[in-house]
Amino acid sequence: xxxxxxxxxxxxxxxxxxxxxxxxxxxxxxxxxxxxxxxxxxxxxxxxxxxxxxxxxxxxxxxxxxxxxxxxxxxxxxxxxxxxxxxxxxxxxxxxxxxxxxxxxxxxxxxxxxxxxxxxxxxxxxxxxxxxxxxxxxxxxxxxxxxxxxxxxxxxxxxxxxxxxxxxxxxxxxxxxxxxxxxxxxxxxxxxxxxxxxxxxxxxxxxxxxxxxxxxxxxxxxxxxxxxxxxxxxxxxxxxxxxxxxxxxxxxxxxxxxxxxxxxxxxxxxxxxxxxxxxxxxxxxxxxxxxxxxxxxxxxxxxxxxxxxxxxxxxxxxxxxxxxxx
Numbered sequence: 235x236x237x238x239x240x241x242x243x244x245x246x247x248x249x250x251x252x253x254x255x256x257x258x259x260x261x262x263x264x265x266x267x268x269x270x271x272x273x274x275x276x277x278x279x280x281x282x283x284x285x286x287x288x289x290x291x292x293x294x295x296x297x298x299x300x301x302x303x304x305x306x307x308x309x310x311x312x313x314x315x316x317x318x319x320x321x322x323x324x325x326x327x328x329x330x331x332x333x334x335x336x337x338x339x340x341x342x343x344x345x346x347x348x349x350x351x352x353x354x355x356x357x358x359x360x361x362x363x364x365x366x367x368x369x370x371x372x373x374x375x376x377x378x379x380x381x382x383x384x385x386x387x388x389x390x391x392x393x394x395x396x397x398x399x400x401x402x403x404x405x406x407x408x409x410x411x412x413x414x415x416x417x418x419x420x421x422x423x424x425x426x427x428x429x430x431x432x433x434x435x436x437x438x439x440x441x442x443x444x445x446x447x448x449x450x451x452x453x454x455x456x457x458x459x460x461x462x463x464x465x466x467x468x469x470x471x472x473x474x475x476x477x478x479x480x481x482x483x484x485x486x487x488x489x490x491x492x493x494x495x496x497x498x499x500x501x502x503x504x505x506x507x508x509x510x511x512x513x514x515x516x517x518x519x520x521x522x523x524x525x526x527x528x529x530x531x532x533x534x535x536x537x538x539x540x541x542x543x544x545x546x547x548x549x550x551x552x553x554x555x556x557x558x559x560x
Contacts, residue, residue, distance in 0.1 A: 236259065236260075237259060237313045237314045237350075238259065238260045238261070238262060238311050238312050238313055238314070239252075239255050239259045239260070239261050239262070239312060239313075239314045239315075239316060240261075240262045240263075240264060240308075240309045240311075240312030240314070240315045240316070240344075241255070241261060241262070241263045241264065241316045241318060242264050242265075242309070242315060242316065242317045242318065242319060242337050242340065242341070243264075243265060243317065243318040243319040243320070243333075243337070244263050244264070244265040244270060244271070244274060244302060244318075245265075245270075245281065245318065245320065246281040246283050246391060246393050246495075247318040247354060247389045247391055248263070248265070248316075248318035248354075249263070249274070249279060249281065249283060249284050250283050250284055250391065250399070250400045251316065251318060251354070251389075251400060252292075252300055252302075253284050253288055253289065253292045253300060254400055254401060254425040255424075255425055256292040256299060256300040257292075257425070258424050258425065260299060260301075261292075261299070261300045261301065262301050262303065262308050262309055262311060262312055263300055263301065263302040263303070264302075264303055264304070264305075264306065264308065264309055265302070265303075265304060266304060266306075267304065268304040271302050271303060271304045274289060274293075274302045275293070275302055277289045277290045277293070281393070282394065283391070283393070306340055306343075306344070307344075309340070309341075309344045310344050312344070312349075313346070313348075313349050313350070314349065314350045314351075314352070314421070315341050315345065315349065315350070315351045315352070316351075316352045316353075316354060317334070317337045317338075317341070317351070317352070317353045317354060317355060317366075318354045318355060318389065319333040319334055319336075319337045319355055320333055320355070320495065321333065321334060321355045321356050321357055321499075321503070322499060323499050323502050323503075327502045328502070328506055329357075329358065329502065329503050329506050331357075331361070331365060333355075334353075334355055334357070334361070334365070334366060335365065335366070335369055338365075338366045338367075338369035338370050338373075339369055339373050341370055341373075341374075342369060342370045342371070342372065342373025342374040343373055343374070345370065345374045345376065345382055347376065347381045347382070348381070348382070348383075349382050349383075350382070350383050350384070350385065350414065350417065350418070351366075351370065351382065351383070351384050351385070352384070352385040352386065352387055352418060352421075353366060353384070353385070353386050353387075354386075354387055354388060354389045355389075356388060356389070356443050356444060356447070356496060356499075356500050356503065357440055357443075357444070357503060358440065358444060358503040358504055358506060358507035359437045359438075359440045359441040359444070359507060360437055360440070360507065361440060362384060362386050362436050362440060363384070363410070363436060363437070366384075367384060367410075370382065370384075378410070379410050379411055379414075383409065383410055383411070383413075383414040383417075384409070384410040384414070384436070385407065385408060385409045385410065385414055385415070385417075385418035385436070386407075386408045386409075386436040386439045386440055387405055387406060387407045387408065387418060387422060387439070388406055388439060388440070388442070388443030389443075390403045390404075390405070390406075390443075390446075391403070393494070393495070400425075400426070401425060401426055401427045401428065402427060402428050403426075403428055404426070404428045404429055404430065404431055405422045405426045405428070405429075405430045405431070406430070406431050406433055406439050406442055406443065407419040407422055407430050407431070407432050407433065407439070408432070408433040408434075408435060408436045408438065408439035409436070410436060415432060416432075419432045443500075444500050444503055444504045445504065446500075447496045447497045447499075447500040447501070448500055448501040448504055448518055448521075450497055451492060451497050451498070451500075451501050451518075451521050451522065451525060452501075452517060452518065452521040453485060453487045454487055454488075454489070454490065454492055454497075454521075454525060455492075455520070455521035455522075455524040455525050456487070456521075457471075457475070457487045457488055457489040457490075458489045458490070458524050458525060458527075458528055458531075459524050460474070460475075460489065461489035462531060465535070471489060472488075475488065489528075490528070491525075491528055491529065491532070492525040492528070493556075498522075498525065498526075501518045501519075501521065501522050502522065504518060505518050505519055505522075
């Protein structure tokens with residue numbers, strides 16, 4: 235009998251994944267937000283990641299299909315669980331693992347012997363095995379790597395990108411033992427045209443994901459710091475970068491705001507784990523400080539220009555494009 239996959243979390247990561255797998259498997263898509271489920275069952279996706287046509291095809295398929303539900307009990311029929319819940323930070327900029335822990339509790343209640351759990355949420359190295367697994371064990375009374383198995387395959391979706399869709403991005407995979415790792419890798423190979431990369435361990439896969447966005451954050455921070463320096467020197471930053479980019483190995487990053495679900499959050503996960511083992515990261519946190527300072531810097535630059543041009547702020551209307559992410 236073919237596995238039924240339960241996808242927990244139907245946001246901009248979980249939904250495209252559920253739709254992709256629905257071409258090969260029966261899918262139970264669970265989301266605690268009933269209005270989100272209602273929207274999807276009306277063939278609408280407010281995240282803009284999946285078209286109405288694709289949703290309709292996935293949900294109304296005669297052969298394999300996608301069931302979206304806010305009812306946890308529906309997950310009872312699943313034998314593979316994929317977790318795609320958010321991993322935000324709290325007001326102190328520490329990892330907020332509550333959604334992940336809650337998902338692990340849910341799985342623990344409905345998991346059966348020999349079932350597989352795959353986490354896709356971005357975390358610091360060690361989270362899957364040190365935080366999530368003990369929760370599943372506690373709620374299921376099953377033994378890890380004997381009665382249930384775990385994989386980690388970090389999401390790499392670029393929201394709004396219609397060219398680099400889920401099947402066109404290489405997928406990192408990993409498992410709690412060799413047999414599980416191969417099983418996870420083979421599972422994703424069924425839907426990922428770009429191919430997969432089997433990492434040696436779950437921790438390596440977790441670390442690889444968290445540094446992807448941390449690296450991008452640091453590169454943007456460097457450009458933002460340059461823009462502040464060149465502003466004081468009365469030099470056009472864009473022209474400087476244009477000239478420098480004529481060298482073959484110059485990295486083409488631009489100054490600007492950093493926002494969204496990942497880039498402004500993931501570095502704090504790595505920094506948190508780093509400080510827990512006794513090392514205070516300097517570059518990672520400096521990058522965050524610089525990028526967090528950019529809204530004030532831009533605000534001050536606008537104010538300066540308004541004064542120079544003698545424009546009354548009260549009569550001014552400002553259009554911000556990309557507001558929800560940045």
